[in-house]
Amino acid sequence: xxxxxxxxxxxxxxxxxxxxxxxxxxxxxxxxxxxxxxxxxxxxxxxxxxxxxxxxxxxxxxxxxxxxxxxxxxxxxxxxxxxxxxxxxxxxxxxxxxxxxxxxxxxxxxxxxxxxxxxxxxxxxxxxxxxxxxxxxxxxxxxxxxxxxxxxxxxxxxxxxxxxxxxxxxxxxxxxxxxxxxxxxxxxxxxxxxxxxxxxxxxxxxxxxxxxxxxxxxxxxxxxxxxxxxxxxxxxxxxxxxxxxxxxxxxxxxxxxxxxxxxxxxxxxxxxxxxxxxxxxxxxxxxxxxxxxxxxxxxxxxxxxxxxxxxxxxxxxxxxxxxxxxxxxxxxxxxxxxxxxxxxxxxxxxxxxxxxxxxxxxxxxxxxxxxxxxxxxxxxxxxxxxxxxxxxxxxxxxxxxxxxxxxxxxxxxxxxxxxxxxxxxxxxxxxxxxxxxxxxxxxxxxxxxxxxxxxxxxxxxxxxxxxxxxxxxxxxxxxxxxxxxxxxxxxxxxxxxxxxxxxxxxxxxxxxxxxxxxxxxxxxxxxxxxxxxxxxxxxxxxxxxxxxxxxxxxxxxxxxxxxxxxxxxxxxxxxxxxxxxxxxxxxxxxxxxxxxxxxxxxxxxxxxxxxxxxxxxxxxxxxxxxxxxxxxxxxxxxxxxxxxxxxxxxxxxxxxxxxxxxxxxxxxxxxxxxxxxxxxxxxxxxxxxxxxxxxxxxxxxxxxxxxxxxxxxxxxxxxxxxxxxxxxxxxxxxxxxxxxxxxxxxxxxxxxxxxxxxxxxxxxxxxxxxxxxxxxxxxxxxxxxxxxxxxxxxxxxxxxxxxxxxxxxxxxxxxxxxxxxxxxxxxxxxxxxxxxxxxxxxxxx
Numbered sequence: 001x002x003x004x005x006x007x008x009x010x011x012x013x014x015x016x017x018x019x020x021x022x023x024x025x026x027x028x029x030x031x032x033x034x035x036x037x038x039x040x041x042x043x044x045x046x047x048x049x050x051x052x053x054x055x056x057x058x059x060x061x062x063x064x065x066x067x068x069x070x071x072x073x074x075x076x077x078x079x080x081x082x083x084x085x086x087x088x089x090x091x092x093x094x095x096x097x098x099x100x101x102x103x104x105x106x107x108x109x110x111x112x113x114x115x116x117x118x119x120x121x122x123x124x125x126x127x128x129x130x131x132x133x134x135x136x137x138x139x140x141x142x143x144x145x146x147x148x149x150x151x152x153x154x155x156x157x158x159x160x161x162x163x164x165x166x167x168x169x170x171x172x173x174x175x176x177x178x179x180x181x182x183x184x185x186x187x188x189x190x191x192x193x194x195x196x197x198x199x200x201x202x203x204x205x206x207x208x209x210x211x212x213x214x215x216x217x218x219x220x221x222x223x224x225x226x227x228x229x230x231x232x233x234x235x236x237x238x239x240x241x242x243x244x245x246x247x248x249x250x251x252x253x254x255x256x257x258x259x260x261x262x263x264x265x266x267x268x269x270x271x272x273x274x275x276x277x278x279x280x281x282x283x284x285x286x287x288x289x290x291x292x293x294x295x296x297x298x299x300x301x302x303x304x305x306x307x308x309x310x311x312x313x314x315x316x317x318x319x320x321x322x323x324x325x326x327x328x329x330x331x332x333x334x335x336x337x338x339x340x341x342x343x344x345x346x347x348x349x350x351x352x353x354x355x356x357x358x359x360x361x362x363x364x365x366x367x368x369x370x371x372x373x374x375x376x377x378x379x380x381x382x383x384x385x386x387x388x389x390x391x392x393x394x395x396x397x398x399x400x401x402x403x404x405x406x407x408x409x410x411x412x413x414x415x416x417x418x419x420x421x422x423x424x425x426x427x428x429x430x431x432x433x434x435x436x437x438x439x440x441x442x443x444x445x446x447x448x449x450x451x452x453x454x455x456x457x458x459x460x461x462x463x464x465x466x467x468x469x470x471x472x473x474x475x476x477x478x479x480x481x482x483x484x485x486x487x488x489x490x491x492x493x494x495x496x497x498x499x500x501x502x503x504x505x506x507x508x509x510x511x512x513x514x515x516x517x518x519x520x521x522x523x524x525x526x527x528x529x530x531x532x533x534x535x536x537x538x539x540x541x542x543x544x545x546x547x548x549x550x551x552x553x554x555x556x557x558x559x560x561x562x563x564x565x566x567x568x569x570x571x572x573x574x575x576x577x578x579x580x581x582x583x584x585x586x587x588x589x590x591x592x593x594x595x596x597x598x599x600x601x602x603x604x605x606x607x608x609x610x611x612x613x614x615x616x617x618x619x620x621x622x623x624x625x626x627x628x629x630x631x632x633x634x635x636x637x638x639x640x641x642x643x644x645x646x647x648x649x650x651x652x653x654x655x656x657x658x659x660x661x662x663x664x665x666x667x668x669x670x671x672x673x674x675x676x677x678x679x680x681x682x683x684x685x686x687x688x689x690x691x692x693x694x695x696x697x698x699x700x701x702x703x704x705x706x707x708x709x710x711x712x713x714x715x716x717x718x719x720x721x722x723x724x725x726x727x728x729x730x731x732x733x734x735x736x737x738x739x740x741x742x743x744x745x746x747x748x749x750x751x752x753x754x755x756x757x758x759x760x761x762x763x764x765x766x767x768x769x770x771x772x773x774x775x776x777x778x779x780x781x782x783x784x785x786x787x788x789x790x791x792x793x794x795x796x797x798x799x800x801x802x803x804x805x806x807x808x809x810x811x812x813x814x815x816x817x818x819x820x821x822x823x824x825x826x827x828x829x830x831x832x833x834x835x836x837x838x839x840x841x842x843x844x845x
Contacts, residue, residue: 006098009231011223012060015049018221019064020071022047023193027072027162030192037192042215046194051223053199053376054234058091061166061197062099065119069101075118076162079107079189081126083169091123091168107139111147113155130184140188150188157190165191169198182212199376232389235379236396237591241266245585245605248665251615253583254608256362256403257306260287261605262587263360263401264310267339269601270357273394274385281384282336284356286377289344290363300342303362309606312340319343354382358399397591459492463618466491467793468756473498474788484788533693534700534708540736542707543773545686546748546763547804551625551755552681561631563677564670565638572669574639574662578650582606609657616660619667623674625755635659668828674753675800684803688746690738703727707738715739718813719761719780725818725838726764733838735765735774748777750802758797760808768842775805776841781812781821789821789830798823798830807845811836 008016026045030037051057065078082088092104107122107129129139129149142148147155153163165185185191194215210217228234241262245253267285274281287307289299300319308314318335320343334355341353356378378398385395460466470491473479478498483491536542552560568574582604591597620628639655650658663670690707700710705727715723719739726737740747742759750758760777769776779797781789788794789812798821801807810821814832820840822833 005100006056006059008059008063009056009227009233011227011231012056012063015051015060015221015223016064016067018219019047019049019060019195020067022219022221023064023068023164023195024072026193027074030162031073038190041190041192041194042213044218045192046196046215046217047219047221048217049195049197049221049223051197051199052225052228052234052379054380055199055223055225055228056233057197057199058094058168059098061168061195062095062102064195065121065164065166066099066102069119072162074160074162075116076164076193077116077156078119078121078164078166079191080121080123080166080168082123083125085125087169088123088125095121095123107149111139111149111152113147113152113159116156116159116161126181126184129188130180153188153190162192163189164193164195165189166195167197179212185213232386233381235381235398236390237593237597238379238398238400239589239591239597239599241399241401242588242590243585243603243605244588245583249583249585249605249607252607252612252661252664253585253605254306254611256303257309257608258585258603258605259362259401259403260303260306260360261310262603263287263358263399264307264312264340265587265601265603266399266401266589267358270394270399271339273392277388277392277395279384279388281355281382282339283358284338284353285340285358285360286353286356287340287342288359288361288363289342291344299362300344303342307340307342316340317342353377354380356380356398357395358401360401360403362403399589460495463488463792466495467791469495469499471788471791471793481782481788484791530698531695532698534696534710536690536692536694537707537709537736540705540707541765541773542690542736543686543775545689546746546775547684547686547772547802548688548747548749549751549757549803550683550685551751552678553683554625556681557626557630558634560677560681561626561634562638563680564631564673565634567673567676568635568662568670569638569642571673572662572666574658575642575646575648577658577661577665578643578648578654580607580658580661607661612657612660612664616664619663619670622667622671623753623755626674632656632659671753671796672799678751678753679803682751682803690746705729705734705736707736712739718782721813722762722778722780722811722818726762729838731839733767733842735767737762737764739763740777748775748802748805750797750800750808752796752800754796758800764841766841770844771805777802777805777808778841779808779810781810794830795823795828801845809836809841 026040029040029044033040049057049060051060061080065076068076080091082091095102095104101119103117103120105120105122107124139149142151157163196217225234229236243255243258243262245258263285267283270283274283287303289303292298304314304317304319307317316337316339318338318341320341341356359378378400381389388395390396460469466488470479470484473495474481474484479494483494483498486494585603585605587601587603589599589601617628620632636652636655636659639659643650643655694708694710694712696710696713700713702709703711703723706712706723711720711723711727723737723739726734740759740761740763743757747759748763750760752758761780762778764776764778766774766776768774781794798808798810810830811818812821813819818836820833820836821830823829824831
């Protein structure tokens with residue numbers, strides 16, 4: 001791994017000169033005022049070297065110590081602390097390789113003051129000397145065969161040695177052991193010089209150590225990232241990859257698999273470019289996985305299997321799973337036979353991986369160390385690439401891929417950290433421009449307060465359950481109408497809160513809502529006034545009972561699902577999906593360091609059989625009255641007949657997969673098939689008579705054409721206005737009208753594909769209409785723009801028609817004028833169709 005003694009870059013030489021100058025000046029203070037040694041050491045003797053990951057901090061520190069040999073009035077013995085055991089080995093190797101005049105010693109085996117010379121360096125972790133473990137206790141205890149570390153330091157100090165401390169990766173060196181480390185630092189080391197090194201500015205752990213140890217950073221040597229880039233030691237940019245695919249395919253793809261595919265694709269592009277330029281270097285892709293949950297699957301095995309599915313040779317995959325890095329872990333970065341390194345350990349370990357270009361993280365990282373340390377692994381520039389530095393955009397950048405960018409706050413935190421430093425320290429010249437990954441959530445559109453915390457409604461179990469419950473709460477006035485337009489997660493929270501309030505009669509529902517937002521009908525909370533009976537009129541040609549649709553006979557379930565299967569297999573693209581294995585997608589790469597630097601790469605993503613089956617299962621469960629297993633069996637049997645007739649060979653697993661994909665990709669097709677089949681099998685009944693009386697409050701407004709002679713109570717504003725339009729018809733078209741109450745046993749209804757019932761708002765007798773008793777059905781909506789109108793439940797309703805009374809008229813007011821609503825198949829949306837006219841109710845649709 002050695003490439004000879006490195007020449008220092010300009011910024012490294014300047015940093016070395018600055019550090020050397022500070023330590024020389026502090027040594028003079030010690031010589032001039034020996035009685036103030038402690039104050040000088042803690043207040044003037046602490047220097048911070050702040051430099052980006054990959055900038056050569058270890059080299060600068062080592063050459064600084066080497067340059068101080070013989071340059072001070074007294075010899076110095078150095079104690080160099082690394083955060084992890086693996087970095088101890090790495091640091092020792094680097095010092096031996098690049099700072100040949102320094103002697104590296106092992107504190108666990110060699111604590112002999114005699115023979116100690118100027119510039120000797122002990123490299124270790126804090127846990128090796130300042131923790132309550134066996135090894136630390138041995139080092140700190142004097143025996144006949146060896147002095148304790150504490151006694152050795154005192155002896156060296158008595159012999160005229162300065163004591164110096166280097167704390168590398170200072171942002172990581174303390175943590176839970178900060179108290180013990182500070183105690184050892186103050187009472188045993190008592191250093192004359194302290195050099196802190198970090199890539200992370202203003203780190204909380206470093207500040208905690210400063211507080212506990214009572215030190216102040218008197219001098220700062222700050223290396224701007226731009227200097228490191230210009231010297232060819234850091235890549236010019238860092239690009240974050242985002243996968244974009246069609247909405248239809250989004251739920252059919254394993255996002256983790258897709259992210260690994262994107263990372264491997266970019267890795268292959270880098271590999272090809274290196275070969276084009278004749279650079280004999282195998283690039284490395286790093287994959288960070290989450291820690292294994294107790295009793296759960298091993299994430300390393302899971303990711304390895306997915307990489308192999310993507311075509312990564314199994315022999316090219318290395319893994320690291322120990323709790324701390326070890327020497328073998330670091331050597332993996334130099335093994336050209338390994339192209340992927342999967343690891344669990346926190347990436348902020350400072351390990352060298354100069355041939356790494358790509359990092360895929362499948363674990364949620366919320367700390368800024370992700371941005372400032374982990375990503376730093378892929379920002380180093382390999383010596384073989386330096387001759388081309390700045391000449392190849394592909395090779396001059398690192399690449400990060402996150403399975404869920406909205407959960408990965410580390411990059412964002414790192415950006416903010418560096419921005420903050422840039423504002424206060426002029427030497428930090430780079431600015432990170434990070435595209436915002438997610439928009440701020442809208443506030444919940446609900447109102448009121450909870451007084452009974454013990455009421456805990458469940459979260460919605462499906463999209464249909466969510467729509468049903470949010471619609472019910474809107475109609476009852478427990479959430480605002482615009483809650484229907486919120487994202488699913490916020491709707492769920494609104495449902496839970498709204499249903500709590502619904503169960504608590506003491507909860508004020510509309511305390512701070514403007515008057516216009518209050519619903520017109522509040523059946524739950526308003527007290528019932530004294531009621532009277534309004535008799536059904538005998539002077540109108542009213543039917544004795546209304547035709548009600550009833551679900552198909554359960555005894556004929558086989559016939560129903562067979563019909564659904566035939567219709568679906570003949571109308572969907574299920575046969576064409578038998579061979580579909582992958583889908584097209586785009587990998588969008590945006591540079592986080594360089595504004596307006598982006599690139600798009602085509603991807604082919606593997607469809608996940610498990611994901612397809614899981615998501616499709618929900619699509620099969622849209623009707624509570626049909627056993628999804630029975631329906632799927634009928635679909636497979638019918639699809640088998642279709643492919644046999646077409647001479648296509650397919651195994652059952654292929655049929656299942658194609659069906660799952662077809663249902664998942666075109667859920668409306670299955671509902672349409674259900675609607676048609678149900679229309680053939682639905683039962684009809686008019687045996688329940690219309691009630692002889694309507695029970696309502698005294699003093700209801702008379703209505704000339706109302707079946708009960710009055711405008712019924714509890715009509716909302718739009719329903720009241722439309723009822724007035726019907727009652728005032730002077731063309732003779734409207735013979736009579738009545739409100740169609742929901743969930744009454746006698747009310748007319750339509751069975752939806754979901755198996756639920758649809759009760760249109762009004763029943764109207766229309767002169768000349770060719771339906772039983774000349775009846776037309778009308779549904780009233782508040783307006784044509786709200787998400788409530790465009791809900792899936794309303795989409796299902798507007799696409800069905802009554803077996804006897806035919807299609808329902810949908811109407812609402814637009815700028816004060818009543819208009820017709822219709823369903824636009826291509827848009828899958830309810831749209832304004834034309835101006836509403838009572839005369840059109842004569843005609844069937």
